[in-house]
Amino acid sequence: MSVGSPSRSLGATRSAFARGRNRANIRFSTKPVRCAQRKYSVVSRSRTSSLWNETSTSSPYRSTHPPAAVQRRYALVFSSSNWRSSSPSIQLVFTLFITAIRAPSGRLPRGVRAISSSVQHVTVRVPASTSNLGPGFDCLGVALQLYNEVSVARGDGGALSPMIRRAASEFFTATKCQRFPFSCTVRGDVPVARGLGSSATLRLGLLRGLNLIAQTNLSRADLFALAAQLEAHPDNAAPASVGGFTVTRGLHVQRFDVSARLKFVLLVPDFEVATGKARALLPEKIATAGAITNISNAAAITAAFAARDYEKLRGCFADALHQPYRKKLVPFLDDVIEAAANAGALGAFLSGSGSAICAVTLTQARDVGRAMLQASKLKKADITITAADNEGARVITEKKRPR
Numbered sequence: 001m002s003v004g005s006p007s008r009s010l011g012a013t014r015s016a017f018a019r020g021r022n023r024a025n026i027r028f029s030t031k032p033v034r035c036a037q038r039k040y041s042v043v044s045r046s047r048t049s050s051l052w053n054e055t056s057t058s059s060p061y062r063s064t065h066p067p068a069a070v071q072r073r074y075a076l077v078f079s080s081s082n083w084r085s086s087s088p089s090i091q092l093v094f095t096l097f098i099t100a101i102r103a104p105s106g107r108l109p110r111g112v113r114a115i116s117s118s119v120q121h122v123t124v125r126v127p128a129s130t131s132n133l134g135p136g137f138d139c140l141g142v143a144l145q146l147y148n149e150v151s152v153a154r155g156d157g158g159a160l161s162p163m164i165r166r167a168a169s170e171f172f173t174a175t176k177c178q179r180f181p182f183s184c185t186v187r188g189d190v191p192v193a194r195g196l197g198s199s200a201t202l203r204l205g206l207l208r209g210l211n212l213i214a215q216t217n218l219s220r221a222d223l224f225a226l227a228a229q230l231e232a233h234p235d236n237a238a239p240a241s242v243g244g245f246t247v248t249r250g251l252h253v254q255r256f257d258v259s260a261r262l263k264f265v266l267l268v269p270d271f272e273v274a275t276g277k278a279r280a281l282l283p284e285k286i287a288t289a290g291a292i293t294n295i296s297n298a299a300a301i302t303a304a305f306a307a308r309d310y311e312k313l314r315g316c317f318a319d320a321l322h323q324p325y326r327k328k329l330v331p332f333l334d335d336v337i338e339a340a341a342n343a344g345a346l347g348a349f350l351s352g353s354g355s356a357i358c359a360v361t362l363t364q365a366r367d368v369g370r371a372m373l374q375a376s377k378l379k380k381a382d383i384t385i386t387a388a389d390n391e392g393a394r395v396i397t398e399k400k401r402p403r
Contacts, residue, residue, distance in 0.1 A: 121153040121399035122212045124205040127243065127389040128190040129197035130264060130358045131235040134317035134349035135297035141197075141246050143239035143389040144264055148188030148198065149396070150205025154213055157183020167203045167230055168210065174226060175216040182210070193272035195352025197236035203227045204240050204393050212398065225251050236352065243392035245305040256305050258388035265359040266351065267336060267372045270380035273329050278353035281325045290320030310346065310362060317347035317360075330354045332376045339375035343368045 128146040132138070160168070164184050172179045184206055190198045204227045211218045218226075224241040228234035228251060238246040238253045246255045297316045304312040317337075327333040333350055340348040340359035345368045348359035357376075361368050369383035 118400045119213050119215070119398060120155075120401050121151065121397070122209040122395060123149055123151040123397040124208045124393055125149050125396045126201035126205045126240050126393040127391075128201065129236045129239040130266075130351040130356075131195070131197065131239075132319075132322070132349065132352060133298075133301055134319040134323065134347070135294040135321065136235075136247075136301060137294070137319070137321050138233045138235050139248050140298060140301060141235040141239040141248070142258060142264070143243045143246075143392060144196070144266075145386045145389045146189045146196065146384065147389075148186055148190045148201040148205065150202060150209060151185045151397075152206060152209025152213060153183045154180060155183060156181040157185075160184060163199065163202060164206055167206050167226075170226060170230060171207055171210050171216075175211075175214065175218065177214045177216050180214070182213070184209070191268055191356070193274060194268055194356040195273065195350065195354045196266070196268075196356055197240055197352065200227060200231055200236035200240045203230050204237065208393055208395065212395065224253070239392070241392050243390045244388060247302055257390045258305065259308055259310070260387050261362055262310050262388065263361050263365040264386050264388070265340070265345070265348075265361060265365050265369045265372065266382075266384040266386070267357045267359075267369070267376060268382045268384060269330070269355045269376070269378055270382075271355055273326075273354040275353045278322075278326050278329060281328060282322055283325065286321055293318060293320045310360075313346040313360060315347065317349045319349065322353075323350050326350060326354060330357070332378070333357060335375045336372045339371040340368050343371035348372070 125147050126149075127143040128148070129141050129143050131141040133140045133142070160183075168182070171177075186202055186205070188201070190196055190201055192198045204223065207218075207223045207226055210216075211223060220241060224234075224237055227237040227241065228248075231237050234248040234251065234253070235246075238248045238255070242253065242255050244255045244257050246253055297318055300316045301313060304310060304316070323333065327350075330350060333354075336357050337348040337359075340357075340361075344364040345359040345361040348357060350356075351358040357372065359368050359372060365385045369385060373381060373383055
């Protein structure tokens with residue numbers, strides 16, 4: 001049984017693009033970009049957007065004079081409530097221009113100078129996440145203090161997995177950056193295909209590493225949008241990117257810090273569940289009563305996290321949309337959920353598409369874990385007790401070319 005470390009505050013990190021007290025509410029609003037419009041570069045057009053870029057990326061390079069070629073207006077709204085500031089709320093509204101530059105044969109257009117990056121190696125630490133939380137299918141998630149470290153280095157490093165190749169291809173296409181060889185390695189504690197966001201950690205880590213090495217200056221919101229597109233659902237990419245408890249509506253994200261008092265008890269079976277297989281079990285239609293149950297419970301969960309009134313979570317994790325159908329793949333699901341509640345948990349749910357099951361509790365976390373393991377009757381399973389991560393993905397090492 002492993003116990004997660006206490007929750008860490010947001011601290012003085014480069015990603016603290018708006019500062020205020022720990023209870024925060026971030027809203028990213030981005031217009032979805034069609035496939036033919038994904039080739040873009042972000043260009044600062046105001047002092048406000050320059051501040052955003054400086055705090056969201058490590059590169060000092062900024063372009064303030066985009067060519068008069070193809071320009072699309074790309075609006076992004078960021079709002080924060082009570083984030084390390086005495087002011088009750090901060091709202092930054094600004095416009096970024098998306099400029100697409102077409103060059104024949106991969107060459108840079110005349111008058112555009114190539115930027116030589118001094119960053120050669122980046123390691124990004126990305127948290128795991130538990131998503132859905134029962135009724136919040138594809139929209140609710142919490143970042144956890146379980147991590148993968150994704151290292152990206154310039155230079156040929158051998159064969160890359162299909163997931164890495166596709167994510168890199170989307171990055172180079174979106175940024176119009178000249179492609180370069182790189183290696184990517186992953187190590188950490190996030191198990192694969194257990195419903196804990198392992199694919200989101202890999203994609204976000206890779207995208208952020210390439211962003212620093214290529215000096216493409218994509219913001220945190222831009223990187224989240226790319227990761228969510230690759231994931232095909234945003235409920236893991238959002239908490240992995242910004243930390244805390246997140247509510248997503250398309251590419252709109254609101255997030256709230258989670259107290260270290262709240263523990264997440266994970267039962268992780270020794271078998272995988274493929275997301276595609278789990279989604280194939282879902283019906284095209286559900287009964288009206290089931291839809292009402294999910295809407296009311298998801299709203300109650302959001303209100304409890306926003307108010308930090310975690311006792312109000314009790315009884316809110318019931319779901320009628322996906323868990324009744326996915327338990328064919330995790331047949332002990334109902335027994336484990338009931339055992340967790342009887343042991344004192346506020347509730348439990350299938351984490352993502354499974355196979356992991358997550359219980360949420362304020363007390364007796366070890367007793368809850370033992371009860372879950374016993375109810376599962378599994379011979380091979382792990383119990384992990386952890387807390388929420390409130391920072392999201394962050395760079396932990398950055399090596400530059402010797403001068």
